[in-house]
Amino acid sequence: GFKVPLVLSHSEVQAAAVSVAPRLTPPxxxxxxxxxxxxxxxxxxxxxxxxxxxxxxxxxxxxxxxxxxxxxxxxxxxxxxxxxxxxxxxxxxxxxxxxxxxxxxxxxxxxxxxxxxxxxxxxxxxxxxxxxxxxxxxxxxxxxxxxxxxxxxxxxxxxxxxxxxxxxxxxxPGGVILAQQQETTLRSLHTDPAQVTEAIKRQQAMFEIIRQTQDNAQAQAIVANMMRQNNARLDPAAAQVTAADMVTPRYRYFLNFNxxxxxxxxxxxxxxxxxxxxxxxxxxxxxxxxxxxxxxxxxxxxxxxxxxxxxxxxxxxxxxxxxxxxxxxxxxxxxxxxxxxxxxxxxx
The missing domain is CATH 3.40.50.1820 (Alpha/Beta hydrolase fold, catalytic domain)
Incomplete structure (x- = not known):
């Protein structure tokens, strides 16, 4: 079966706290x-x-x-x-x-x-x-x-x-960008091409649920359930966290952004x-x-x-x-x- 976890969120460069060495006064x-x-x-x-x-x-x-x-x-x-x-x-x-x-x-x-x-x-x-x-x-x-x-x-x-x-x-469009990022991630993991295609289809089905379901709680529950059915090894709490992120105003906006x-x-x-x-x-x-x-x-x-x-x-x-x-x-x-x-x- 398909064991690679889905990457469903918009890829973002996360801020990180690091120590910074002292520098000279700039000109x-x-x-x-x-x-x-x-x-x-x-x-x-x-x-x-x-x-x-x-x-x-x-x-x-x-x-x-x-x-x-x-x-x-x-x-x-x-x-x-x-x-x-x-x-x-x-x-x-x-x-x-x-x-x-x-x-x-x-x-x-x-x-x-x-x-x-x-x-x-x-x-x-x-x-x-x-x-x-x-x-x-x-x-x-x-x-x-x-x-x-x-x-x-x-x-x-x-x-x-x-x-x-x-x-x-x-x-x-945002939904296409998300799909391409998903595909890039799976291919980098050397996932079988047929499995990549199926993963993208499942992702698109989730996107359509989000677009058509305005009630956030209901959309989150459906998406989390879809994720668990797609990958039974996925922790239920982790599925809920990811699904919650996918129904935020920012994610919804980005999904339809042209x-x-x-x-x-x-x-x-x-x-x-x-x-x-x-x-x-x-x-x-x-x-x-x-x-x-x-x-x-x-x-x-x-x-x-x-x-x-x-x-x-x-x-x-x-x-x-x-x-x-x-x-x-x-x-x-x-x-x-x-x-x-x-x-x-x-x-x-």
Whole structure:
């Protein structure tokens, strides 16, 4: 029988608490800040880094990938957003990064919907508009993964950013993304192809139950029962926990989310960045679909970087050695392409 446990939740890069070694004072200003999302009635806390000099500077707000993330975007011991903020600020770009809702010093409930995250992005932009160091005509959003989709949605609303950078945003509907992640996981475990097909069919049946059953308690009970019947070895309590996560407002929203629906309304310049070693999504499919959806936007640019993964780390052979051990770094090619493109918007 099929013994591989189903992976049914939206794959998320989990925040992790790690010890951080002391670092030298950077050649730019750092400030702990707080700002309000008045629509959601919550406070968001973050770090603003400003280049040395008088300014005003081109500026960006960083948006994290799916799941509760701190302002540094920690994934294991790799702080993607912190590294990116440091890289950009050293090169003349002011950066705001902040703790997600319910994480670190930010208030609010964890696991907001994508629509709710858009209001957090708008709150970050409005805060930056109060800062004299920020060039108001060059204020953009940089989003990683799901954060890229949040940034694109924010660009369709009043008071949009002046540009958007998407780092591996997706184009396929949420339910399709979940199915592809399930398939990738099972194939990585060398599961028999026929069993993979059956697992995807069962997953789709669960999705349909969730879509058609608005009563959360009933939907949870049905999904948990389906999971147990599909895998008798699954602990009943674990099935209930997973099923409960699958009927949350965030999961329901993501299941029906169409990333392309509003993209024709995006008028600002957009830079899309992908790595060919990304195992979280199909790069060719998603990059092509997003580029096509933005075809009426004259400022769309897409780059793909060989060997770069979803965290925008280069191939392991390019990692620097620390105490004789290779340590992941931010892809120099991707980060420099982003910097050059952002600075290029200032000239235009």
């Amino acid at each position: 730019y200003r750092e400030e702990e800040v707080r700002f309000s999302n008045t629509e959601a009635k919550l406070q968001l806390a973050g770090t603003l880094t400003v280049p040395a000099g008088a300014g005003p500077f081109p500026s960006v707000v960083l948006l994290s990938d799916a799941g509760p993330q701190d302002r540094n975007g920690m994934a294991g011991d790799f702080a993607l957003l912190s590294r990116l903020a440091d890289y950009l600020t050293r090169r003349g770009i002011a950066v705001l990064r902040f703790d997600d809702r319910g994480v670190g010093q930010s208030t609010g409930e964890r696991q907001p919907t994508i629509g709710e995250l858009v209001t957090d992005a708008q709150a970050g932009l409005n805060y930056m508009r109060t800062r004299p160091e920020v060039d108001l005509s060059n204020l953009g959003l940089v989003g990683h993964g799901e954060g890229g989709n949040v940034a694109l949605l924010a660009a369709t609303l009043p008071l949009p950013p002046t540009f958007v950078v998407g780092m591996a945003p997706y184009a396929l 990333p392309l629906e509003k993209l024709p309304q995006v008028a600002c310049p957009v830079l899309l960045l992908y790595g060919t070693a990304d195992d979280m999504l199909n790069v060719e499919t998603n990059a092509t679909m997003l580029t096509r959806a933005l075809r009426n936007n004259k400022g769309i640019t897409t780059h793909k970087f060989t060997g770069v993964n979803h965290l925008f780390q280069p191939d392991r052979t390019q990692w620097p050695l620390l105490n004789g051990e290779p340590k992941p770094n931010l892809s120099p090619a991707a980060s420099d392409a982003m910097r050059a493109w952002i600075i290029g918007q200032v000239v235009k």
